[in-house]
Amino acid sequence: MPERKRDGAGMDAYDEEPEALGGPAGPAGARRAGGPGTSGEDTGLEGPGPTGTGTEDTGGADAPDPAPRAGLAALSPRYRLVAGGALAVVAAVAAVHLGMVFLSLAPANTVSKRHAKAVEGWVYPEFEQNWKLFAPNPLQQNVAVQVRAQIRGEGGDLRTTGWTDLSAEDGAAIDGNLLPSHTQQNELRRAWDFLGTTHGTDNRPVGVRGALSEQYVRRIVVLRLRRDEDLDRAGTIERVQVRSRTVNVPPPAWSREKVSTSPAYRVLPWWTVTGDETEAGAR
């Protein structure tokens, strides 16, 4: 299965198609780095140029009216051939690149399905993108991630805490904030999305990424729990349990729609916390 490497950096898009990749013709080998990035005064190496021309930015400002011979025309035939060839290659690479990106963004279609491998090979990992911004439909539910823990006290007693709503904490941190941090807006939200897309409905992890996402969520919740000083002082966290609480956003007052606003829970099994997770954020 062609896995998405980045899992849609999007902020939203909840009824996203599982896989909308494809690719056109164009052997993967046709890809070029685009040639050397030579440049003018901005090179970091000042080449005064034989003509003392350090100033292309004036673009022949004070040249007489008939445009000065520039570009290809100013080159000798041999050099013109090289430049012409380079121009053709650069134009071709740019065109193929845009075609590949287009096919990776478009819904799966005749062309992109046939050439899925080539498109993936070209676009991943550095040109991956997802622009289904609040599309096809915006998310219409508030998903809150909550956690509780079993704590072994100094005396060896085992205590189970109540549920802590970590998303509510994020929400409170975002309220009235002109510059929300990624740690408040993206970290937990996207970690939970990641876990959702790599787990079956039976909460079992799928593939390597499923295991990674579990560890990730575990590290986040342990880090967040340990910020609570009382809890941290009470003892060591032995096990944690995570659940999500999903509530529909109530429809607008001016609409006649009705949706249930009772929460739906997804409860994961208890996880044992290892030493690796408790070091998260412990500098």
Added chain:
Amino acid sequence: MNRLSQTLAQGLERVTGAALGPYQSAVIRIGFAGTWLLFLLREFPHRQELYGPAGPWSWNLAHQLIADNHAFTVLMWSDSRLWFEVCYLLALLASAALLVGWRTRTAAVLFMVGVLSLQNRSVFMGDGGDNVLHLMSLYLVFTRCGQVWSLDARRAGRAEAARARGERVPGDRVGPVLWALSGAVLVTAAVTGRFGGGWLVPALLWAVWAGLGLWWAAGRWTRSQQPWMLLDVLANVLHNAGLVVIMAEACLIYATAGWYKIQGSRWQDGTAVYYPLHLDYFSPWPALADLMSASGVLMMIVTYGTVMVQVAFPFTLFNRRVKNVLLVLMMAEHAVIAVVLGLPFFSLAMITADAVFLPTAFLLFLGGWASRARGRLIRRGGTRRVPPPRAPEESTAGHVGFRA
């Protein structure tokens, strides 16, 4: 037939003879570098949690994912805290250097390395804004984005003026030192096998490095100007292609966002905009969101308007007046999104992407206004008056490709 070949020749001369859109490329350079710089400063207190080796997305987790997706990040070169701090600091400095256009090409490469390294290290921390910066940092490397509004341009202007007065201009020292330094880093990384995985970014790094060396050497080669002129043409070609890709990328973003929305029932029934305003993660100002969504008619207009603008934008590029109206609308919408949905960096990145389509005349006006403001500020500060930046040459505007 004759006319066709003449047009073709003129076109060839344009794309090989000049790096088009100097002001547009400068404004996106400043915009993207500034967005990333502000982001890094804002997240400075949270840098460990976001990208540090002991953060929740730990070095080990990242290592396992990257072994699979082959993304480029220098943060995988070592799991030490010190290495991370050095990289974060360098990423900050690189964006500052690119912002002011100091050794622009080298700064653009370092900027790209910084963006890719941090974002690929922790892919699950980002959002659409990070995605825009990720792509644009790669594309910016190909452009000559320091032709105007940069320290490089100022230095070149001064050298030119000195030469015109018949003075000897001392040779450049910083450039060769930077080049040698980056060469040493590249060689070390290659020899110690750090460039595992993907070949694209390492190849790009080597290519730019070799290109800069050639450029320098060709500038000293006194027997013929031709090699240097060839490199100049190549640089123009790469710049123009890069700028086209950047503009096309902006169109793809809007087209994708718009066309997928059309398929959504909420965008059809006119309530879509209501929902993000009521998500806990995207509503920093609930009272404001309630106020905005109090009117069903207004919500419907904004919902339909958003889709129309996003779908229409790429096509309006063929008509400068309509395009400019849409640019204003889109920038305004993103400014609102910055505050109302709490997405300042995403919005800033998108506004910057829009700015590549701004008319040259407007950018010149903006530049003049900025330099006057700076002049006033400096005079008030009591320091001596700085000479105004060189007047933007009219002919420059003349060879701007998409002069709007």
